[in-house]
Amino acid sequence: MFSRGYKTVVTVPPLAWVAVFLLVPYLLMFCYSFWSVSSSQTIVHSWNLNNYQELLAKPVYWETLLRSMWIAARVMLFSLLLGYPLAYLLSFYAGVRKDLLYQMVIIPLWVSYLVRAYAWKTILGADGVLNTSLQYLHLTSHPMDFLLYSPFAVVLTLTHIYTPFTFLPIYAALEHIPRNLIEASHDLGASPSQTFWKVIFPLSIPGVLAGATFAFVLSLGDFLAPLLLGGPSGIMISNVVVSLFGAAYNWPLGAAISLCMLVIVVSLLFFSEKLEKKWSFS
Amino acid sequence: MLRNDFSTMISPTTSDAKVAAGAVSTAKPALLAIRNVAKSFGRNVVLRDISLEIAEGEFLTILGESGSGKTTLLRIIAGFERATSGELWMGTERLDAQPPYRRRVNTVFQHYALFPHLTVEENVGYGLRVAKRPEAEITQRVVEALAKVKMTEHAKKKPSKISGGQQQRVALARALVNRPRLLLLDEPLSALDANLRRQMQVELKSLQREVGIAFVFVTHDQEEAMVMSDRIALLRSGELEQVATPREIYSRPATAYVAQFIGHTNLLRGAVRDGVVRCETLSWSSTLPDGPVLFSLRPEQIRLGSSGASGMVRTRGRILHQAFHGATELIRVQCAGDLVLTVRTTSGSAPQNEVEVEFSPSDAVVVRESPERN
CATH class of the missing domain: 2.40.50.100 (RNA polymerase II/Efflux pump adaptor protein, barrel-sandwich hybrid domain)
Incomplete structure (x- = not known):
């Protein structure tokens, strides 16, 4: 249908882009993870597994990785608990206000991530909106310090930021459910709650899986929220990677950790897609 | 193809099962009474002052062009739409106050509306399962219903893996297995090709006679209405033009519109x-x-x-x-x-x-x- 020349012109630039800016860096990172750093702070190009051994041996690395996964899992859970009812409400009960409400969910995505993360700092801080209000109402006598610089603050902020990403695929899945299926269910004697659990929810599972994957993967790799709001106890694995590539100047170990994360994320995407396929019936 | 003793599993009253073709059914007790029903969507009036009685075991066709309000009337009976005014009575029970899931009425949808995530047998068993019937009874009734519509060999398949005609049979089995008092059919044959359609008209009619359940059948096809119905209710722009047997409506049309629409x-x-x-x-x-x-x-x-x-x-x-x-x-x-x-x-x-x-x-x-x- 299209000439050979046209196909070449269309496909070569993106392929070149992917090769130069994705494949090559990943390959470099892969190589770095098997090299090491000498005492004189130079990269030694000798192949060994030291970085991976260090990763497993030092609790600071694998514990941080596990804690990051735990934070990501909580963000995923809370995003689903917020995003699903919101998507359900919008899809089935919003009526004529549907488009407006949809825009209201989307608009926060246009605001810089940094601004949104920073906003939570002014809300949760010792002199923040929340603590001042609580003291003003005499509910507490002094500022509650667990609010900011804690895993709580990170989970809260990330949930706020990534809920729209969970909402969108769930909303899309719900919108695709033919409404006559819901009528058929009622017609066959199923109450609204039976209809939800037997028809609506099963048919929205692909959206739930996609949304959950977004929330988990995006939070797992996040480093700004823990940097701004996490404090020492809220450090996540990306912060470790950043410092290894920066101040600590240990690129090989940083690369090894990044590669571990990459494996986790890619296998997660793989399984999530498998499950989504299993649950889609179009 | 839909043969024999479906009535033993479906019909609560086999005595009503033998309704002579073309007979005027007004002598029978009204199963459903539609009284002065009107429906508007905003300023758009879709139905005006519809009064109609459906007898036990009757095959009534609501015939009309697209936009005549026939589907809306069916949806009001099923409970998916609420009439703007008027009443629906099933015996001594006021039907229009009930949500669709409490009405002893089942629907065969225009595009069948089979649940895509459930197998054929799970689809058919859906109504019994939500009614929390014993598992043994569900299995037995589903097996019987599938045998009756000749879909036994497809029981484990998902709806996407069977043809339109087969989906049609599953939709019919799924509705009838619940032994409704009234079955509503919303242009169920319109998606089938001409030959299969004629065959299904005959099957559907003989099935209806066997089970003795009243059918309210919506169509825009006057020929289909003539072939299948005991009575035809002809709807035009939201008003009933004439309600009569096919023979009467053909030989004694009440209005110019009826005369032109039928033949x-x-x-x-x-x-x-x-x-x-x-x-x-x-x-x-x-x-x-x-x-x-x-x-x-x-x-x-x-x-x-x-x-x-x-x-x-x-x-x-x-x-x-x-x-x-x-x-x-x-x-x-x-x-x-x-x-x-x-x-x-x-x-x-x-x-x-x-x-x-x-x-x-x-x-x-x-x-x-x-x-x-x-």
Whole structure:
């Protein structure tokens, strides 16, 4: 249908882009993870597994990785608990206000991530909106310090930021459910709650899986929220990677950790897609 | 194909099962009474003052063009729409106050609406399962229902893996397995090709007679309505034009619209004066009161040529057009004045250019005008 020349012109630039800016860096990172750093702070190009051994041996690395996964899992859970009812409400009960409400969910995505993360700092801080209000109402006598610089603050902020990403695929899945299926269910004697659990929810599972994957993967790799709001106890694995590539100047170990994360994320995407396929019936 | 003792598993009352084809069912007790139902969507009036009774075991067809409100009426009976005013009664029970899941009414949807994530047998068992019937009973009734619609071998398949005709059978089994008092069918055959459609018309009708459940069947196809129904309710722009048996609605149409919608007809507009009817150049004596009058005259009531019998109305004309319909032909004859008559003849006759036509005045049925509505 299209000439050979046209196909070449269309496909070569993106392929070149992917090769130069994705494949090559990943390959470099892969190589770095098997090299090491000498005492004189130079990269030694000798192949060994030291970085991976260090990763497993030092609790600071694998514990941080596990804690990051735990934070990501909580963000995923809370995003689903917020995003699903919101998507359900919008899809089935919003009526004529549907488009407006949809825009209201989307608009926060246009605001810089940094601004949104920073906003939570002014809300949760010792002199923040929340603590001042609580003291003003005499509910507490002094500022509650667990609010900011804690895993709580990170989970809260990330949930706020990534809920729209969970909402969108769930909303899309719900919108695709033919409404006559819901009528058929009622017609066959199923109450609204039976209809939800037997028809609506099963048919929205692909959206739930996609949304959950977004929330988990995006939070797992996040480093700004823990940097701004996490404090020492809220450090996540990306912060470790950043410092290894920066101040600590240990690129090989940083690369090894990044590669571990990459494996986790890619296998997660793989399984999530498998499950989504299993649950889609179009 | 849908045969035998479906009634033993489905019909609560086998005594109602034998309803003679074409019988007027008004003698039977009303199963469902629709009283003065009206429906508007905003300022758009879809149904006006519909009153209709459906008898036990009756096959009633709601016939109408698209936009006539027939599907809306069905959805009001099912409970998916709420009437703006009016009432629905099933026996002594006020139906319109009930949500759809409490009504003993089941629906076969236009596009079947089978649950894509459930297998054929899970689809059929859905109603029994949500009603929390014992598992053994569910299994047995599902097996019987699937056997009855010849879908046993497809029981474990997902709906996407079976054909449209098969989905249709599953949808039917899924509705009937719940033993509803009334089954609603929303143009269930419209998605099938012509041959399968004719076959399903016959199957559906004989199934309905066996199970004895009242069917309310919605269609825009007048031929389908004629073949299947005990009674036809003809809906036009949200109002009932006529409710009658197929034979009656064909031979005694109440309005010009009905006469034209069901089959072909000639509409003759004229006036009565001192016991004489005048239409264009035609005239015959009549006992009708003076005033304007409109007749419907079926093409098969008009003969080509002259029989010589007395009391016939005769005129001459020129053949304008001849359309072959298999066993019969429709011939349009231009008579004196603006009068054009459509005549049905048996095929094979090769009429000449100039013809004589005749009809008996008693075959001209007086119909009401059908004023424009919107």
